[in-house]
Amino acid sequence: MAMNVILLERVAKLGQMGEVVSVKEGYARNYLLPQKKALWASDANVAAFEQQKSDLEARNAETREEASKLAERLEGQQFVVIRAASDGGALYGSVSTRDIADAAQAEGFEVDRRQVSLSAPIKYLGVHEALITLHPEVEVTIELNIARSPEEAELQAQGKSIQELAAEEEAAAEFEIQELFDDIGAAQLDELETADEQRTDQPATQEKSTLDEKLDRDDN
Structure with a gap:
C-alpha cells in the first residue's frame, strides 16, 4: 500500500x-x-x-x-584496521561499519556507523573503499587498509597486495635455503679437495722416504 x-x-x-x-x-x-x-x-x-x-x-x-x-578533511584518507587472517588473506571474521567508524574516530574524525556503507562485505585483506554519507547532499569515499599488522598495512599502502607480499616472502625463504645448500656444498667441496691433496702428497712422501733409505744403504 x-x-x-x-x-x-x-x-x-x-x-x-x-x-x-x-x-x-x-x-x-x-x-x-x-x-x-x-x-x-x-x-x-x-x-x-x-x-x-x-x-x-x-x-x-x-x-x-x-x-x-x-x-x-576525510577526502583521500586511508584508515588502518588490524584483523587476523589466513595466509591466503581471508579474514577470520568481518569488518563492520562500527569498526570503520571507530577507525575514523580514532584519527579524530566524527563519523557515526550509521553514516558508513559498503558496496560489499569485506572478507579479505587489502585496501577497500567505504562510502560515508555525512549529509543527504554530502558524501565522501574513504579507503580502508585491512592488514594483519601495522607493518603489513604500510606495505599495502605502498600498493603491494597480499599475494605479492606472500610471493616475496616465499622467494626470500627459497633464497635462504639455496644459500644454505650452497654453503654446505662449498664446505663439502673443500673437504674433498683437501682429502685429494692429502692422497696426492702421501705417495710422494713415501717415495722420498724409500729413496733416502736406499741412499743411506749405498753410503754404508
Whole structure:
C-alpha cells in the first residue's frame, strides 16, 4: 500500500526537501518516519511544514556546510584496521561499519556507523573503499587498509597486495635455503679437495722416504 509523505530533507531516489512523494507504507513506517526524514502528508502537516520551511532550510544549509568541511578533511584518507587472517588473506571474521567508524574516530574524525556503507562485505585483506554519507547532499569515499599488522598495512599502502607480499616472502625463504645448500656444498667441496691433496702428497712422501733409505744403504 502506498502513501504520501513530505520530505524533511533530500532523500536519494525520492526527492528534495519539501516535496510530497508517494512511498510504500512499510518504507515510511520503518525508515523515513523514525529517521525523521519525512512526515505524513496530511493537510495539517503540510500547513505546519510551510510555516517552518524557512527555518528547516536554514538548518539544512548549516548542517550541509559542516558536513562539507568534514568531507574535505576525510577526502583521500586511508584508515588502518588490524584483523587476523589466513595466509591466503581471508579474514577470520568481518569488518563492520562500527569498526570503520571507530577507525575514523580514532584519527579524530566524527563519523557515526550509521553514516558508513559498503558496496560489499569485506572478507579479505587489502585496501577497500567505504562510502560515508555525512549529509543527504554530502558524501565522501574513504579507503580502508585491512592488514594483519601495522607493518603489513604500510606495505599495502605502498600498493603491494597480499599475494605479492606472500610471493616475496616465499622467494626470500627459497633464497635462504639455496644459500644454505650452497654453503654446505662449498664446505663439502673443500673437504674433498683437501682429502685429494692429502692422497696426492702421501705417495710422494713415501717415495722420498724409500729413496733416502736406499741412499743411506749405498753410503754404508
